[in-house]
Amino acid sequence: MSNLKAVAEHSKVSIATVSRVINNDPKVSKVTVLKVQASISALEYKPNRVAQRLRSSKGKTKLLGLIIPDIQNPFFVDVVRGVEDYAYQHNFAVMIGNFGQDEKKEKLYLDIFQSENIDGLIVAPIHGKDKGIENLVKKDIPVVCIDRGLTEIDVDVVKVDNENGAFNAIDHLLSMGHKRIAFISGNFKIPTYIERLSGYKRALDKYGIAYDESLVFARNSDYKSGFEIANKILELENRPTAIFSGNNLLTLGALEAIHAKDINIPEEISIIGFDDMPWSISLNPPLTAVRQPGFDMGKKAAEMLYERMVDPSKKKEKVILKTELMIRKSTARIE
Amino acid sequence: MSNLKAVAEHSKVSIATVSRVINNDPKVSKVTVLKVQASISALEYKPNRVAQRLRSSKGKTKLLGLIIPDIQNPFFVDVVRGVEDYAYQHNFAVMIGNFGQDEKKEKLYLDIFQSENIDGLIVAPIHGKDKGIENLVKKDIPVVCIDRGLTEIDVDVVKVDNENGAFNAIDHLLSMGHKRIAFISGNFKIPTYIERLSGYKRALDKYGIAYDESLVFARNSDYKSGFEIANKILELENRPTAIFSGNNLLTLGALEAIHAKDINIPEEISIIGFDDMPWSISLNPPLTAVRQPGFDMGKKAAEMLYERMVDPSKKKEKVILKTELMIRKSTARIE
DNA sequence: ATTTGTAGTGTAAACGTTTACATTTATCAA
DNA sequence: TTGATAAATGTAAACGTTTACACTACAAAT
Numbered sequence: 060m061s062n063l064k065a066v067a068e069h070s071k072v073s074i075a076t077v078s079r080v081i082n083n084d085p086k087v088s089k090v091t092v093l094k095v096q097a098s099i100s101a102l103e104y105k106p107n108r109v110a111q112r113l114r115s116s117k118g119k120t121k122l123l124g125l126i127i128p129d130i131q132n133p134f135f136v137d138v139v140r141g142v143e144d145y146a147y148q149h150n151f152a153v154m155i156g157n158f159g160q161d162e163k164k165e166k167l168y169l170d171i172f173q174s175e176n177i178d179g180l181i182v183a184p185i186h187g188k189d190k191g192i193e194n195l196v197k198k199d200i201p202v203v204c205i206d207r208g209l210t211e212i213d214v215d216v217v218k219v220d221n222e223n224g225a226f227n228a229i230d231h232l233l234s235m236g237h238k239r240i241a242f243i244s245g246n247f248k249i250p251t252y253i254e255r256l257s258g259y260k261r262a263l264d265k266y267g268i269a270y271d272e273s274l275v276f277a278r279n280s281d282y283k284s285g286f287e288i289a290n291k292i293l294e295l296e297n298r299p300t301a302i303f304s305g306n307n308l309l310t311l312g313a314l315e316a317i318h319a320k321d322i323n324i325p326e327e328i329s330i331i332g333f334d335d336m337p338w339s340i341s342l343n344p345p346l347t348a349v350r351q352p353g354f355d356m357g358k359k360a361a362e363m364l365y366e367r368m369v370d371p372s373k374k375k376e377k378v379i380l381k382t383e384l385m386i387r388k389s390t391a392r393i394e
Numbered sequence: 395m396s397n398l399k400a401v402a403e404h405s406k407v408s409i410a411t412v413s414r415v416i417n418n419d420p421k422v423s424k425v426t427v428l429k430v431q432a433s434i435s436a437l438e439y440k441p442n443r444v445a446q447r448l449r450s451s452k453g454k455t456k457l458l459g460l461i462i463p464d465i466q467n468p469f470f471v472d473v474v475r476g477v478e479d480y481a482y483q484h485n486f487a488v489m490i491g492n493f494g495q496d497e498k499k500e501k502l503y504l505d506i507f508q509s510e511n512i513d514g515l516i517v518a519p520i521h522g523k524d525k526g527i528e529n530l531v532k533k534d535i536p537v538v539c540i541d542r543g544l545t546e547i548d549v550d551v552v553k554v555d556n557e558n559g560a561f562n563a564i565d566h567l568l569s570m571g572h573k574r575i576a577f578i579s580g581n582f583k584i585p586t587y588i589e590r591l592s593g594y595k596r597a598l599d600k601y602g603i604a605y606d607e608s609l610v611f612a613r614n615s616d617y618k619s620g621f622e623i624a625n626k627i628l629e630l631e632n633r634p635t636a637i638f639s640g641n642n643l644l645t646l647g648a649l650e651a652i653h654a655k656d657i658n659i660p661e662e663i664s665i666i667g668f669d670d671m672p673w674s675i676s677l678n679p680p681l682t683a684v685r686q687p688g689f690d691m692g693k694k695a696a697e698m699l700y701e702r703m704v705d706p707s708k709k710k711e712k713v714i715l716k717t718e719l720m721i722r723k724s725t726a727r728i729e
Numbered sequence: 730a731t732t733t734g735t736a737g738t739g740t741a742a743a744c745g746t747t748t749a750c751a752t753t754t755a756t757c758a759a
Numbered sequence: 760t761t762g763a764t765a766a767a768t769g770t771a772a773a774c775g776t777t778t779a780c781a782c783t784a785c786a787a788a789t
Contacts, residue, residue: 060508060533062745073769078747088767108509109448110745113774119747130474136465143492147499152506155490157478164482171487173395174443198395282672314676337617341649343678397775408739413777423737445775448744454777 061102070098081106112176118368121151123361124172126165126182129280130157132307134334134353135183138205141357142181149365151178158185160246160279166191173200179364181357183207186248201367203360207250208377215367217360217378221251224349224382225258225303228331231347231384232301233266236393237329239299241292243309245280252277252305255333259303274299285312293320293328300393301329307336314342325391335385345387352380396437405433416441447511453703456486458696459507461500461517464615465492467642469669469688470518473540476692477516484700486513493520495581495614501526508535514699516692518542521583536702538695542585543712550702552695552713556586559684559717560593560638563666566682566719567636568601571728572664576627576634578644580615587612587640590668594638609634620647628655628663635728636664642671649677660726670720680722687715 063074070077072091079087080095087095098104108120125142127135139155146153154177156168162185169191172180179201184192187210196202196214208216232240242259244252260270276291278284285308292299293316304310310332314324322328324344332339335350359378367373398409405412407426414422415430422430433439443455460477462470474490481488489512491503497520504526507515514536519527522545531537531549543551567575577594579587595605611626613619620643627634628651639645645667649659657663659679667674670685694713702708 060745064745074746075748075770076768078745079768082747086767091767105505105509107448107511107745108506109444109511110774111747113442113444113448113744113776114746115748115774130471131468133466133468136471139465139492147502152489152491152503152510154487156488157474167482168487170440171443174440175487176442176444311673311676314673318676318680338646338650338677341646341653341677342673343676343680345653345678399775409776410739410741410778411737413775414738417777421737426737442775445744446777448746448774449776450744450778 060107061104062107063104065102066095066098066104069102070094118178120178121149122175122177123151123153123364124156124168124175124177124180124182125153126156126158126168126172126180128158128160128165128183128185129308130155130159131281132334133336134307134351135206137353138183138357138360141354141359142361143357144354145358145361145365151361160185160281165189169195179203179368181205181360181364184209184250187211187250199371201364201371203364203367205356205360210250213375215363215376217356217363217380218251219351219356219380219382221254221382222258222261224333224351224384225255226262227258227382227384228303228333228347228349229259229262230265231386232303232329232331232390233262233268235329235390237301238268239271239274239297240301240303241299242275243285243288243292243302243304243313244275244277245284245305245309247277249280252280255305280306280309282308282312282315285309286316287312289313289316290320293317293322299328301331301390304330304332307332307334310334310346310348314346318343324389329390329393331390339385340387342389344389346385347387347390348385350383350385356380395442396439397442398439400437401430401433401439404437405429453513455513456484457510457512458486458488458699459491459503459510459512459515459517460488461491461493461503461507461515463493463495463500463518463520464643465490465494466616467669468671469642469686470541472688473518473692473695476689476694477696478692479689480693480696480700486696495520495616500524504530514538514703516540516695516699519544519585522546522585534706536699536706538699538702540691540695545585548710550698550711552691552698552715553586554686554691554715554717556589556717557593557596559668559686559719560590561597562593562717562719563638563668563682563684564594564597565600566721567638567664567666567725568597568603570664570725572636573603574606574609574632574634575636575638577610578620578623578627578637578639578648579610579612580619580640580644582612584615587615590640615641615644617643617647617650620644621651622647624648624651625655628652628657634663636666636725639665639667642667642669645669645681645683649681653678659724664725664728666725674720675722677724679724681720682722682725683720685718685720691715 066077067074112120158165181203183206193212203215276288304313332348335348339346401412402409447455493500516538518541528547538550611623639648667683670683674681
């Protein structure tokens with residue numbers, strides 16, 4: 060790879076001048092600029108981002124870190140796309156880390172990204188008291204949390220109104236006469252699930268139905284857990300008439316379990332999923348779901364991160380987006 | 395952030411010694427090692443990967459680039475997971491770029507990754523003559539192509555037997571009496587689709603059915619294209635009795651179109667998708683699909699990349715994995 | 730006692746940039 | 760013409776590492 064020095068020699072100027080040309084420094088004469096640019100393309104010179112980053116750690120090379128819990132979850136894929144969309148338009152590169160809900164792995168990525176001198180980080184914390192992220196914030200590295208906030212420290216957040224999203228879903232079910240509604244949740248150390256549970260409870264409350272702990276199940280937030288928990292639910296004596304599942308993957312897993320037992324949706328059981336997918340409409344039956352605007356969340360987070368980079372002393376902001384209940388065919392009135 | 399110098403001062407040795415401790419150089423005395431390690435944890439020192447990478451560009455900081463065409467496609471998500479799985483076990487960090495089938499964006503990522511001094515690259519080329527990737531290979535940067543190869547140059551590849559995969563799918567349809575089978579393809583500059591088309595043709599040939607160009611449609615490989623093309627197909631006079639769709643997203647889009655028109659699968663039309671998904675079984679109806687081992691492909695690619703990094707002169711390797719036809723309910727015998 | 734060897738450590742250059750500061754050259758007013 | 764000022768360019772230090780080489784101490788061999 061050719062470097063500044065090579066270009067400098069080729070165009071018979073100093074490396075400082077070449078550097079200035081690269082950075083559009085106005086105080087280089089037009090003739091020099093032209094000469095240097097000619098050399099640059101002759102030698103196919105590309106600045107070495109590593110050296111740039113080492114030298115001037117202030118946003119020169121525009122590198123963003125993005126840490127997400129589960130790349131298999133289409134919701135987070137939407138988030139990634141939103142972040143990338145903004146990043147691409149503003150010439151940022153994005154380094155993605157997927158920690159698969161593994162705290163150790165999350166920490167590893169945090170360390171790596173930090174020592175890669177990223178200019179800013181978008182992250183979905185594994186839980187509300189994530190020390191690793193707190194540390195970054197304290198070091199004044201621009202951080203935006205997504206999907207989930209942090210409890211111990213003030214930080215920029217973009218998330219969704221989980222409590223209301225869940226409330227609306229359960230309310231819909233209750234209004235159709237369901238009384239025993241199972242909740243397939245992810246791990247309750249993840250803030251989103253706590254909030255969804257509280258929406259679930261509030262809806263029950265509204266209808267004067269007692270909260271029955273034995274109807275809520277929390278394990279991991281993946282396909283397999285959804286499948287296994289649904290199996291358990293379906294075998295309960297006094298089987299629930301409806302299932303509320305806490306995310307995309309859980310829903311899909313639950314669907315597989317229901318279909319494997321040849322149970323009809325919605326005649327024999329209703330199901331609502333948190334998280335909509337483009338192909339929800341092609342599921343059997345078309346899925347009633349709580350839609351989260353993942354793409355917009357990602358985009359907004361990137362935008363906020365950029366603002367924070369520009370003005371580190373800006374007041375921290377919490378953006379809470381609305382969910383939308385997409386009523387399709389997987390829920391039906393009962394008796 | 396503390397640096398070598400700080401640690402050196404804290405433990406009253408030179409920075410060289412600290413560096414040696416970090417790199418487990420055996421020629422440091424045990425007492426010094428202990429002393430330095432104490433300082434390291436006292437100061438919470440973490441090596442700066444940027445500086446490491448600048449200084450010793452040979453695999454010291456273990457950074458891999460991964461460039462994929464479409465992160466919305468669950469197949470590529472599987473690939474990503476496979477790569478990450480291997481990378482994590484071997485202490486590599488992965489930098490992911492998603493180019494959304496946009497050649498300009500692919501080139502941008504190629505440039506960025508290169509100037510980030512990555513140790514190796516896994517990439518799904520946008521087409522067989524991708525100059526950008528060729529250049530990397532010529533510069534002896536370790537490269538493994540995935541899903542698609544390169545025609546002009548010898549390079550490591552892990553892909554799938556697309557020709558046979560498509561052949562088996564179409565063969566299955568033909569054996570059930572279908573004669574008019576539409577093919578919803580992605581852009582034919584992408585090698586995989588050329589191969590899939592040739593499998594399609596070979597199967598037709600076997601049954602002595604003439605190839606009818608008006609039944610194959612190629613646009614982008616996304617959800618929307620699948621939806622639109624399927625709409626067109628469904629409105630054909632003399633409507634095909636079966637659809638073979640070229641990837642995940644196309645299939646899902648096509649399903650939406652079919653359902654929107656209330657056409658029954660498989661009674662009125664059969665459909666086979668290239669690419670299986672965990673939730674294919676929960677679609678309406680359970681989807682017959684050609685399964686590609688995405689996770690394994692990613693893992694294998696990472697492994698091959700590692701081998702190439704270790705031995706750059708190793709003979710280039712082509713790994714071709716098998717597909718598997720998952721027969722479910724979206725295909726049926728006709729008349 | 731001198732040499733040789735070895736283990737442990739330090740010094741300084743290098744990686745490819747950016748940038749404060751110094752220097753040169755051109756421009757212009759007096 | 761001179762001096763002052765501005766414009767253009769160059770020099771060298773710095774970013775945080777790694778590493779070739781030099782050096783010191785001390786043990787062993789002569």
